[in-house]
Amino acid sequence: MNVSATLAWRYLIGRPGRTALTTLAITLGVALIFGLNGMMPGLADVFTKTLFSAAGQVDLTVSSPSAGNFETSIADKVAGLPGVSVATPSLRRSAGMPNSSAVSVITIVGIDPRSAQKVRSFNLAAGRMLSDGDAGQVVIGSDTATTLGLHVGSSLKIPTVAGTESFTVAGLLANGSSPSAPEVYVTLPDAQRMIGAGGLINTVEARLASGADRSVVEAAARRRLGSDYTVGGLSNESTLLASVQTANYMFTFFGVFALIMGGFIILNTFRTLVAERRHDIGMLRAIGADRGTILGIFLTQSVIQGVLGTVVGIAAGYLLTLVALSWYQPMLKNIMHINATISPSYSAGTWVAAIALGVGVTVLSAVIPARQAARMTPLEALRPQAAEVEERQRSRWVIVGWVTLTASILMLFSKQISLVMLGAAATLMGLVLVAPALIQPLSYALSFVLRPFAPATADLSSSNVTRQPGRAAATASAILVSLAVVVAVLGVVTSLYAGFFDYINKSLGSDFVFIPNGLILGGANVGADESFVQRIADTPGMGAVATLRLGQAEIGKSQVQVVGIDPVDYPKVASFTYSKGTKTSDIAKLGQGRTMLVNGITSGQQGLAVGKKVALQTPNGLKDYTVVGVATDYLNAKLSTVYISQENLQKDFNVTSNVLVLANAKPGAPKPAVKAALGRLVANYPQFVLYDSATFKATQTALFSQTFVVFDFLIGMFALPTLLALLNTLAISVLARTREIGMLRAVGTTRGQVRGMVVAEALLLAAVGVAFGIAGGIALGYALVYALNSSMYVMPYYFPWGGIVVAVVAGFSFALLASILPARTAAKLDIVTALHYE
């Protein structure tokens, strides 16, 4: 090992506390990037398996691009294609099971038994396979049977549009089922009746003739069927997969932020190291070490620390993944009905990002102090460090900072999404650049607050902060980035929270809600037919009733959810959150031809404005719809959605079942009694859960709190570097002023005053950092809400008062906490030793 490596290693192990502190900064960032992204491949895999479970074993699949239902005759067309030996129609739909069931959701698969067995292999473990003409018989997987405690001949209750029906288990399959929603096979006529899709199917599966060229057959199928059908498999452009991708970017974004904070902390740490080892550097240079050797010592140390921090960060990240998944899996089960075991899994990109950023940020942050150390002449380094010298004012960079800040304000108000985001980044960068110039006036002004309490220490601490503007600025920058993220995340959370509760009040504010067994509408659940709605309406004390129906469509190549409402009934029990230019009366326009309302996401993604005509890909071909307004309801706020009349949904999408029912009690009607009657009614429809408005809001509040645990965790992770940065800087500050502190003690300063001086310095640094952090956080939060508004969720912007309070409390609490150890060290210094300290 050469001398640089030996010294670097020895210095590291010689100062375990310092090493741990610096390594922690890297570890935090790497753990965030690695840990959070470790969930993504597993989640994506489960979603993919769920989506593609139908396409696994067959040679060719035909479905509607809109995932909707279509005529059975399409199966005959596919069977008639050259190269196709056999084709079979099927109808698939997921169904929520009663809460008491061990399986929360199943997939009802209606098959034509004879042809299906020629296309797929059904390996029976017990009983028999379905045969043509069977009614009320099911075949399920052995694993599902075990979970549900069933065997051949048992009875299984399954939700249908007309209420729960009992089926007899005819056979058990040896092959495993889809992990999230096990398949339950019934005959096609049974499925069509259960789902309320008479004569319709939504998938054709085919087996190719021996020797047939798959691509030739697919091309022939496309020619024969036209663009109204997807040949070759189900679309992988799922909203869920897209959300996974978005989360991936978000987690990497947060991780990079954490590493930037780590970078500032490391910068200060290496500055300290250079200051501490000044005499070592001088001696080494005097006895013949060249500049490269000195540079090598610090860079080698940074590489070792970067690698160490990255390795520990990856290990911590793995634990983080495990914890996050253990928290997420029940959420997936409860909310999305995905009941699967997800294991940590890391893509090559995650590994590369974690390692490159972990090691890279450490080395880059060490470069400036290392170069400064190498440039020192032996004489400079050997000279007693009488007093810390005012660092060079980087006036050019400060001017760049002011220009950047000015530009950032203009960008934030530009109303162009990319410019707004750029504006937030520019605000943070501008603040970092102007920080050295603002440290002095801000610290001086803030010292006035401290002066009435401790006049001597206020002045001393203020001068201590300002004598090293570079170091103070780096500390303030670390706090800035840390608290800016805290303020921004809390701002976004506040806006989301407020925004969604606004949606709930408007779109689900009826007295009673019959909601699918799970919050999200997507996934084509089994609903209920009109008889269910009629029985609700007939319940004594019941007033207006409205329903939501669900289809799928494509605009261009993007999937959109199609929600069918009754333009007359819907406004009686609910309303939308309208975007500018749309009003309640526009709902009535849905009854006039092919018209639609679009939600914020669809409007943003497709560039749809009122009056624009757009072609929707429906199971019955392309249909032109005219946009009559932009509005969003609660349940669909997260998904690209359009709203059309139920009449059009039936005509173009073949959908007649209701997936959500909203109902109001008559004025003066006894709500508990009405609810009890409705409860008896819904018992036969386990795919629905009945809520009264208060319970529903309480459930949603609990759900939000559970969801936002991840934000609380992120906020904690981001606030922590503030503590590290302050601790580091105060330790440096005390160390560099050892002689000065000795002198102060010698001329009569009490230990308490010395302690007070260090604490005051911590508070001043924190105050500057908090002020910058709040400014940066407001800009970042505004940009994030703006971005979400433009692309996904429509929500109002709320000023992050809560975030500001948290930032102030966290900043000053951490300042006090960080100052304990350095203040005690400074106060305990032996006067004689301190005076002789070099």
Add this chain to the structure above:
Amino acid sequence: MPIVEVRGLTKIYGSGDTIVTALDHVDLTVEQGEFVAVMGPSGCGKSTLLNLVGGLDKPTSGQVLIADTDIATMTDRSVTELRRRRLGFVFQFFNLIPVLTTAENAALPLTLDGVKPAEANDRARDWLRKVGLGDKLESRPDQLSGGQQQRVAVARALVTDPALVLADEPTGNLDSKSADEIANLLKQAAEEWGRAIVMVTHDVTIASHAHRIVFMRDGAVVDDVALGADPAADARHAMERAGLL
């Protein structure tokens, strides 16, 4: 044979009204095996002279000739190499690397010069035994007394077999007994091991271990006295003449 020749060496700091002449046309020659002490009041230019001779600083004018080469004209890299191979340094505050052992500290100049670790280690241990630290080879600096630490520094200065050892107040931070031991060690280095030693000191007792004392005042050499049979008395008289007592 002169190891170092200083000719007309001048060092001026600052400019305009703040100009300070730290050294003013100083001439000095040090022979092989000679132990020279430099004395004078604070600010007289002793340390500046040592720094210029050691190539740690550049003169304003004049020459420092080591092996007939003027180090003022050498590049930073060449001077660094010269310090590594031909010069040894002993500082007032020992300046040992706290995270290295005694042997590793003493071996540093060799390690820096690319000498194989085993050889560097052997040579460092030899020198540590010579300076009386054979039983402290694996100790850390904080486990040694001040005198022992300075012995490690002397071993480090001698390990490369340098022609010239420069010691800047090497006893300034030691008790009188340790100071005396270090001064004797430096004298041994000159007389027994043939090194040229230049030592800056304020202490006449320490200076009396040298062969010669150079007195400085206001940046100039004011006296240059060879010590005789009673070096302590000679040193005291010379100091009186120089107005330092």
